[in-house]
Amino acid sequence: MQMICKFCEKKKLNQVINFGKFPVCHKFLNKKKKLKNYNLGLSLCKSCNLTQLSSTFPLKELKPIHNWITYNEPEEHLDKLVHIISKLKNINKNSIISGVSYKEISILERFKKKGFKNKWILNPKKDLKIHDTKHNLETIQKKISSIKNFKRIQNLGKSDVLIVRHILEHCYDIKRFLLNLKKLIKKNGYIVFEVPDCEQSFLKRDYVMMWEEHVFYFTKNSFINLLRASGFKVEYFERYKYSYENILIAIVSLDNNQLSFNKKNKLQKNNFNNKNLEKDKFLIKQKIKKLKEKNFQICLFGTGHSALTFVNILNIQNQLDLIVDDDKNKLKMVLPGTNLKITNSNNLKNLDKIIILLGVNYESEKKIISKIKKINKKVKYFSVYKNSKFNLFKNEKFKKN
Numbered sequence: 001m002q003m004i005c006k007f008c009e010k011k012k013l014n015q016v017i018n019f020g021k022f023p024v025c026h027k028f029l030n031k032k033k034k035l036k037n038y039n040l041g042l043s044l045c046k047s048c049n050l051t052q053l054s055s056t057f058p059l060k061e062l063k064p065i066h067n068w069i070t071y072n073e074p075e076e077h078l079d080k081l082v083h084i085i086s087k088l089k090n091i092n093k094n095s096i097i098s099g100v101s102y103k104e105i106s107i108l109e110r111f112k113k114k115g116f117k118n119k120w121i122l123n124p125k126k127d128l129k130i131h132d133t134k135h136n137l138e139t140i141q142k143k144i145s146s147i148k149n150f151k152r153i154q155n156l157g158k159s160d161v162l163i164v165r166h167i168l169e170h171c172y173d174i175k176r177f178l179l180n181l182k183k184l185i186k187k188n189g190y191i192v193f194e195v196p197d198c199e200q201s202f203l204k205r206d207y208v209m210m211w212e213e214h215v216f217y218f219t220k221n222s223f224i225n226l227l228r229a230s231g232f233k234v235e236y237f238e239r240y241k242y243s244y245e246n247i248l249i250a251i252v253s254l255d256n257n258q259l260s261f262n263k264k265n266k267l268q269k270n271n272f273n274n275k276n277l278e279k280d281k282f283l284i285k286q287k288i289k290k291l292k293e294k295n296f297q298i299c300l301f302g303t304g305h306s307a308l309t310f311v312n313i314l315n316i317q318n319q320l321d322l323i324v325d326d327d328k329n330k331l332k333m334v335l336p337g338t339n340l341k342i343t344n345s346n347n348l349k350n351l352d353k354i355i356i357l358l359g360v361n362y363e364s365e366k367k368i369i370s371k372i373k374k375i376n377k378k379v380k381y382f383s384v385y386k387n388s389k390f391n392l393f394k395n396e397k398f399k400k401n
């Protein structure tokens with residue numbers, strides 16, 4: 001079945017994989033309650049080479065029900081990025097530097113320290129008319145796509161540099177989103193985009209890449225393709241390497257020539273497919289079964305969307321004995337998609353044989369391991385991340401039968 005591409009709108013979208021039906025990752029509740037499930041799958045557009053959700057979750061379902069869930073983006077590269085931006089043609093300390101969401105606060109602070117005086121960030125209430133305090137990127141992206149009155153923004157001053165970190169992949173109407181961003185910058189201004197790089201995840205079948213809030217899964221090729229086809233000229237591009245997931249950075253200017261897609265590009269290679277998924281599910285189930293036969297208890301440590309996606313996609317909910325998260329807000333709450341209640345790491349103290357599935361964000365893995373060691377020395381570890389040295393799939397191969 002061919003569906004319509006959410007970017008180029010051609011009827012060339014082919015399904016790559018169907019993961020199954022899952023609830024929204026952030027629906028932590030006090031009591032066991034059946035949550036609504038939605039289909040999670042990936043499709044590839046054969047026209048623009050953009051990998052995307054086969055169908056999006058309803059936006060209202062993505063609205064946070066708690067205000068204590070936050071998402072962190074890697075920041076190690078930001079000092080370098082600020083330096084690169086400050087050296088762009090026509091940019092000086094009087095330039096107006098701006099951002100679209102709270103994700104730009106930390107980079108704008110860096111500009112301030114360097115002596116850039118003029119900055120603004122779109123104000124959720126005043127600029128985007130968001131009155132509900134429980135909102136996140138699902139609402140911000142939608143409101144930016146639907147701005148009609150740019151008057152207040154014109155008063156703030158159109159930007160010389162508009163920074164747009166980690167929101168493009170969330171957009172439900174990416175065309176309108178990009179069109180409206182153009183109205184926020186000067187004619188010779190720049191937009192700086194940052195998105196996750198999914199290329200390695202596609203090749204390595206890294207299931208934690210999937211997240212119902214991400215509509216688009218970019219690679220260098222599909223990202224540049226999309227920017228050019230949207231009327232941007234790519235002035236600077238970088239793939240910044242992080243241990244867990246690389247990021248793609250593009251600094252663009254306005255281009256009157258809207259280029260068409262580069263047809264010479266090979267279609268994105270992707271090792272996600274339904275057959276491999278069944279194999280991986282089988283493999284992990286067997287692995288955990290063997291551990292349980294040796295009387296190990298299985299504990300998931302960390303309950304962010306990566307951990308949850310891993311558990312749900314690979315269908316190991318019923319094999320978990322314990323869910324640990326030291327976020328006080330999550331204590332005693334039910335892990336979405338399971339019947340298991342979240343407890344804190346004190347409960348690891350007296351357990352004798354325990355395997356921990358690390359689902360904490362990759363950067364804090366080391367810190368968490370040393371913390372767990374202080375509580376219980378006998379613990380063994382695996383990680384849900386493919387790039388971790390504790391990766392659960394490591395050394396696992398299919399036996400030919």
Ligand SMILES: [Zn+2]
Nearest residue numbers: 005008045048
């Ligand atoms: Zn397309």
